[in-house]
Each structure stands twice: as C-alpha cells, then as structure tokens.
Amino acid sequence: MIQISMPAAFRSTFGKGASRQLRMKEFTPAVVYSGGSAAMALQFETAVLYKSLLEVHGRNVIVTLKIDGDDKAERHALVKEVQKDPVNDQVVHVDFLEIALDNPAVFAVPLKFVGTAKGVDLGGELHLLKNKVQLKGCPVDIPDNVEVDIQDLARGDSLSFGDMKLPPKVEMLDDAKAVCVSVF
Structure with missing residues (x-):
C-alpha cells in the first residue's frame, strides 16, 4: 500500500465561521477519528493537502500525520472522506481514520x-x-x-x-x- 507523509497542526477554533476564516488563511480543516479516543481537530496547509490528495485520489493509502505539538511523533491514518465545494471543487474538509499498522x-x-x-x-x-x-x-x-x-x-x-x-x-x-x- 502506498504511504505518504503530511504535516499538520492542531486547531482550536470550531464551527462554520471559524472554518471559513481558516480557509481564507489558506488552511483546510480536518478531523482524525480514532477507535477509542476522542476525535482530533487538525488543520493543513491547503496547497500541501491538495497536492497530496491529488497523488492518492481514489486509492488506498496510508497517511503518516506529523502533527505539531502532538505527544506521538507520527500517527497513521486512512482518508475516510474528502468534502469538496460543489461550485469551485475546492477541498473544504477532510476526515481521517487512525489505524495501527500491525492490526488487520x-x-x-x-x-x-x-x-x-x-x-x-x-x-x-x-x-x-x-x-x-x-x-x-x-x-x-x-x-x-x-x-x-x-x-x-x-x-x-x-x-x-x-x-x-x-x-x-x-x-x-x-x-x-x-x-x-x-x-x-
């Protein structure tokens, strides 16, 4: 399976208005869902995220998330859903599902x-x-x-x-x- 790496940062603002402001600053909001723990709200630089998603469009890929300020050095996830604007086809939000590399x-x-x-x-x-x-x-x-x-x-x-x-x-x-x- 293909593996790619993407840098990310935690985000502290939530909601529609905050997400719009984030997008105006060239960041894309995202969420990482994990099996038993709470979901993590993240933000990605839009250009980096878009380029990475173009490479893996429609394929199974392991995304290695390197999150600034995270206690884990790396987290591994799958792209669960990509939400796009219906008018301009820009990425609006991404959902990731955290996985363990040694679990089937x-x-x-x-x-x-x-x-x-x-x-x-x-x-x-x-x-x-x-x-x-x-x-x-x-x-x-x-x-x-x-x-x-x-x-x-x-x-x-x-x-x-x-x-x-x-x-x-x-x-x-x-x-x-x-x-x-x-x-x-």
Whole structure:
C-alpha cells in the first residue's frame, strides 16, 4: 500500500465561521477519528493537502500525520472522506481514520486487468463483473491493486476471485467462486 507523509497542526477554533476564516488563511480543516479516543481537530496547509490528495485520489493509502505539538511523533491514518465545494471543487474538509499498522483491517482493492483476452481478438466481448476485491490484512501488506492476467481467456471462459494470486499474509473476503471477468 502506498504511504505518504503530511504535516499538520492542531486547531482550536470550531464551527462554520471559524472554518471559513481558516480557509481564507489558506488552511483546510480536518478531523482524525480514532477507535477509542476522542476525535482530533487538525488543520493543513491547503496547497500541501491538495497536492497530496491529488497523488492518492481514489486509492488506498496510508497517511503518516506529523502533527505539531502532538505527544506521538507520527500517527497513521486512512482518508475516510474528502468534502469538496460543489461550485469551485475546492477541498473544504477532510476526515481521517487512525489505524495501527500491525492490526488487520478490511480494504476494497481495485483489480487491474492485464493484457488482451484471446477471445476478444476473435470477436468476443469482455465483461467486467467486478472491479474491486475485499482483502483483509495489515495495512502495510495490502497491495495497491491486484493484477489479473486475462490473456489466456477464450470465448466462453471466465476468471473467478479464487484464480487470483494474492500476496502472503493477505486474506480474500469475497467468495472464491464469484466470477470477476468473462469473455462472451
């Protein structure tokens, strides 16, 4: 899984008006939710946050938060939600979910289909039935995507989740018999 690092600072002002003033000063408000403890209100420099979010758009990524004045040197989190302004598409608020790198979690990992199926070259049609797979494992063991080689698929053939090669220490939660791609 991809890992990025972002600097942050605690924020002491809350509410709609305070968040607007923060955005006018080129900062974006954010919240880090943790399993058993209270949520932390943070602020990020808008330019740094925006650049980091562009790199990881739509992907599972471990964000290492380096928070000024925090008792922990680093906190690891996942991007839970990014709120954007509907008019100008600017990032308005970000929610993070704190994780432990050694605790297993469930992730939806995209499938990457590699090659061109033989059946498609002979006039068949490729049907993608699933584009993600549910995997369970420690965040550092989860791949960015799962490659599925479809070159050997002839007309009438299909591949199921059980045909995929997964890294060690990672468990698939989807039904191994479920079909993810077929050629007709």
